Amino acid sequence: MAAARRAFARHAYADTTIAAIAAEAGVSPALVMKYYGTKEHLFTQVFTFDADATALFDAPLDRLARHMVLHLLAVQRSQTRDPILRIAFSRHHLELGGQARANFRTQVVDALAARLPGPDAPLRAEMAIGVLLGLGALYATVQADRLTRLDPDVVADLYVPLLEPLLRGDSPAPPAE
Incomplete structure (x- = not known):
């Protein structure tokens, strides 16, 4: 979640990727998707x-x-x-x-x-x-x-x-x- 907050704070939604968020968090994109489903759902959780x-x-x-x-x-x-x-x-x-x-x-x-x-x-x-x-x-x-x-x-x-x-x-x- 902290990595997603930083990513969405720095970049527009369209320019923010699950892969970049996962890399910053030190986890796999699949793990992010497992817990949050979609980028839109992750964004909703951030906000x-x-x-x-x-x-x-x-x-x-x-x-x-x-x-x-x-x-x-x-x-x-x-x-x-x-x-x-x-x-x-x-x-x-x-x-x-x-x-x-x-x-x-x-x-x-x-x-x-x-x-x-x-x-x-x-x-x-x-x-x-x-x-x-x-x-x-x-x-x-x-x-x-x-x-x-x-x-x-x-x-x-x-x-x-x-x-x-x-x-x-x-x-x-x-x-x-």
Whole structure:
């Protein structure tokens, strides 16, 4: 799965092969096919976010902001997988990218919105996930030197005040349409 995530992050769906994924994983293409069946099914598994969202949101609401930041940082620092950031790569995949984005909306954004109290929960969930995506992009893509040198607790101390109003529902309401 890690090899498939890296492959689909670097290459368009049409340019990604089972043979290349298998080679990077150090297994045979037949083994990949045995477990995933088709390249499309493997792609679908790469762009499924249920387990990632479960881990990301695994804290009570009063500690959720800190947990989300620390979880994201731990995963980024371990470089084992990119739990939420792989949605950024879905634009490479014209054929199936729409499904990946729909999965992300349902499994991550909507799941967070369902936990949030108060008005405008879907909007606040989108904004909170946006903050996390920005932080993750700084770590994974930009590799912001000053930020990545900070202790995770210090980063959490800086990001929690951005996230908590969004999660609690005490952020200003958006203007009426």
